[in-house]
Amino acid sequence: MAKYTTTIKTLMDNNFHFALDDYPIFDENYRSVLNQKILNHYYVHEIGFETAELFNFFLSTKMNEIMPLYNVLYGEQQKMLQSDLFKNVNMEESMNSDNTTTSTVENTSESTSNSNSNGINKQLYQDTPQGKIYQGKLDNGNWATNYTRNDSENEINDSSNSTSNQKNDMSSNYNYIKKIIGNNGNMYNIDILERIKNNLMNIDMLIIEELNELFMKIW
DSSP states (O other): SSSSBBBBBHHHHHHOSSSSSOOOSGGGGGHHHHHHHHHHTTOOBBBBSSSSSHHHHHHHHHHHHHHHHHHHHHHHHHHHHHHTTOOEEEEEEEEEEEEEEEEEEEEEEEEEEEEEEEEEEEEEOSOTTOOOHHHHHHHTTTTTTTEEEEEEEEEEEEEEEEEEEEEEEEEEEEEEEEEEEOOOOOOHHHHHHHHHHHHOOOHHHHHHHGGGGGGGOOO
């Protein structure tokens, strides 16, 4: 029985509508679950205000102030629980290498040849060999029945050049990916489970405890 104001039980028995419909929540399907936990926890507690309407106003205000933070905690804890908690190693190592090598070889050769030739061809026929003909007179055409002389001079120049180029390109690609997923052996599964139990947050109770200031502290 209430001594100073009224209890949550009395308000529920009189079909009082609590202002728990519009605060932000990470999953709308969870709203009814959290609301029922709040009402059950404070079922026999007296409200800390003179009227139920005033209590409703501060209940709505408080829930809108604190829920954005707790919604983040709900989401992160949910993702953690959906992962494989017994795999404490998740590492990926990757490496990419692209190498290109170019080599160029140039060969150049040059050859030159020169040759010169000079020649004099003389033919003499004499009907009167008694007389001695000297070289100078022979060239002047004296006392020869038949005389032929051929002078020749040849010069040959030959040169050649050759150049060759050779280019080689070599390229190579190297891709490497290494993944390690599992338990590194530093902890047994029972140790991991113990840590989960000690660090898992009861977010519902954190919210419920923040609403304690809306109720009477005198019993």
